[in-house]
Amino acid sequence: MAARDYVGAMKIAIASDHAALDLKAELREWLIEEGHEVADLGPDTTDSVDYPDYGYKLAGVVADGSVEFGVALCGSGLGISMAANRNPAVRCAMVSEPLSASFARSHNDANMIAMGARIIGPEMAKACIEAFLQTEFEGGRHQRRVDKLSNPS
Ligand code: RB5
Numbered sequence: 428m429a430a431r432d433y434v435g436a437m438k439i440a441i442a443s444d445h446a447a448l449d450l451k452a453e454l455r456e457w458l459i460e461e462g463h464e465v466a467d468l469g470p471d472t473t474d475s476v477d478y479p480d481y482g483y484k485l486a487g488v489v490a491d492g493s494v495e496f497g498v499a500l501c502g503s504g505l506g507i508s509m510a511a512n513r514n515p516a517v518r519c520a521m522v523s524e525p526l527s528a529s530f531a532r533s534h535n536d537a538n539m540i541a542m543g544a545r546i547i548g549p550e551m552a553k554a555c556i557e558a559f560l561q562t563e564f565e566g567g568r569h570q571r572r573v574d575k576l577s578n579p580s
Pocket of ligand 1: 444446447478501502503504505506507
């Protein structure tokens, strides 16, 4: 898989629900330390919220090009990834380990990664994000398939 050096700042948005608030804070600070420009789309408190609201919000800024990548977090990673993927411009990969995160980029040109705070810890989440950001889309035969994802028929 092709790797890239992402030392330069990338624009990344991050959002969660209440179940992943602590993981969001830790990943946000780590991404900033890594040199990225990070937009935290919330929530800001532990009050119970609905993951679709944050998944849709995050999908919006990825779809309109305000950011290059989105990081979506909830308890399982499932609900917020389902919400984000309802936007046809979003390819959100729900992962729990770095190999899937790499394939999500190299084969699927994923523009969002989702993880579950009740499934993995912060170090595994960082390893997944690192693999995701460092892997280039391979294009070629994968491009046609990725294009079909935005045009279901
Ligand atoms: C919230 O309790 C939980 O349902 C949510 O974080 C997520 O796991 C849904 O997919």
